[in-house]
Amino acid sequence: MNTKVLDYITAKNKWTQELKLLRSVLLELSLEETIKWGAPVYVYKNKNIVGLSAFKNYCGLWFFQGMFLNDDKKVLKNAQEEKTHAMRQWQFCALNKIDVVLVKEYVLEAIKNSENGKEFKPIKNTKPLIIPTELQMALDDDDALRACFANFSLSKKREYANYISEAKRETTKYKRLDKITPMILKGMGLHDKYKNC
Secondary structure (H helix, E strand, O other): OOHHHHHHHHHOHHHHHHHHHHHHHHHOOOOEEEEEOOEEEEEEOOEEEEEEEEOOOOEEEEEOOHHHOOOOOOOOEOOOOOOOOOOEEEEEOOHHHOOHHHHHHHHHHHHHHHHOOOOOOOOOOOOOOOOOHHHHHHHHHOHHHHHHHHOOOHHHHHHHHHHHHOOOOHHHHHHHHHHHHHHHHOOOOOOHHHHOO
């Protein structure tokens, strides 16, 4: 049993009993308990199967490949329709709403799906990287900036390029360029500060 998981559960005062019950079901199964992204995650043969989480209004389970579950009882939902493809969540608002037998059925099906290789693989973004003129001019004028930018992954380069090109007014584009120049020189991605929270 992972003490960090226990710390996570006890810190969620409102949902402690619900999380303990859900955890007890998961610990009965052949899953490895760990912490990822700051929350409990249950892994089977190096594949993420289900996560445990608590929020202000509910606690629940996150099935990493939930799109493959039959969901005959219609308990799963896609948290972000446009962004989340495979992951599905099951929300609980009270201890007496947790059907332990049903939870176990869903988790066992998720494990079986993993064993059968059912896994959503996102289509990689194959669009070419288009550097907006304002950013390209700054890169051409500054060797250090160009070298730092060159070290970024394609996705980080794309984030910066899109950040500039999405601005409608030229003045906004240059304001954004002033803002990101020190970040690029520090080797930071546009959204890195949010990823470390």
